[in-house]
Amino acid sequence: MKVDMKVNGRAVSGEVEGRTLLVDFIRQTLRLTGTHVGCDTSQCGACTIHMNGEPVKSCSVLAVECEGAEITTIEGMANADGSLSTMQAAFQEHHGLQCGFCTPGMVMAATALLKENPSPSEAEIRHHLEGNICRCTGYHNIIKAVQAASGQDVQPVAAE
């Protein structure tokens, strides 16, 4: 079947099967490989993208369900001039990544949080990122990056 959607502001259409996962449409048909597949069982959050402004795990959404949807992937996060978004720059500044595999999903999830809650507490940030697993950082620097991106002072986080 044919599916039409808008991805990072660009109208795209493609042939998919009913079973085609959104993440496979993004990575293999559109060749946008910034969205990662970690677990493929909707546990890890590496494949998080925005669908109509809300975070979703693209490994757990069928591409055909996105007919007419607006999709944003990590490739759509940079500013128009190509510079890093505030969230991306904060991850860089505060060392919110090590291997970087989970980072696209982390940035998408964290960006969605600030849209709903522009000034979250540390506890709220941790609660919101529960669906995104990072095996390197121990999360502290990710929390700091989100605090910084929200314009708040970066506090020494719990357990430090």
Next chain:
Amino acid sequence: MAGAQLGPAASIGIEKMYDFEFDRPTSIQAAVDSLKTEEALAFSGGQTLMPTMKQRLAMPSKVVSLSAIEEMKGVRVEGSELWIGGATTHATVMRETAESYPAISSLAGRIGDPSVRSRGTIGGSVANNDPSACYPAGTLASKGVIVTDRREIPADEFFQGMFMTALEEGEIVTAVKMQIPDAAHYAKFIQPASRFPLTAVFVARYGDGVRVAVTGASESGVFRWTEAEEALSGNFSAEAVDGLATPDGSGMISDLHGTGDYRAHLVKVMTKRAVAAC
């Protein structure tokens, strides 16, 4: 590398899911008709069904998506009754019941994680009746009524055991209705890896009595702890729960996260916490 265009990585993507026919009707009637096909299955947010299908634990020959049925979406308050469309996501319920029924808003806002809440729906949750799901407890405690394409079923009759409901073949949950209580709280002891409740208790206080619904504990799925309801209807305080015997742990779920006796203990503890927070 030559031939790298659609190598093994591409085919892995397809093989994760076996093939099925897909339909996305836009009305309840069209969905009911579509589900008459043999081995057709209703698909709501898919946050349980997608992983289940990847593992081949469910293999419908036809998937009927309910996500394009506008008449099954939204939240309405009519007097003391809350109406939630079956295809309404947890995120929407969280936002739109914050004023009218804060305990249900809080329950919805703690299901899974934000991405799950963007897709998962109340209709899917009650139809699946996972023994550890949150909505069955909130619905049962809130004098819920499950509205389907053909009838209305009181929650007390709808939930019939682990993954068992009163739904017939091809019957769709189109809405869930709840009675908004005078006070309520959902006390959830979280299993941190899955973010399902290890055990959770929803307490709702009405003018004519108290309802206490427990999820995550019994091998028979969500249930009402009637001894606590009686005690709390006379004296709505955590102390009233203290005097009760701990529920029998023999029919409780035992797994690597906790024994049946541990869950039985949690039932009492979480009931007290819910009452204290009301």
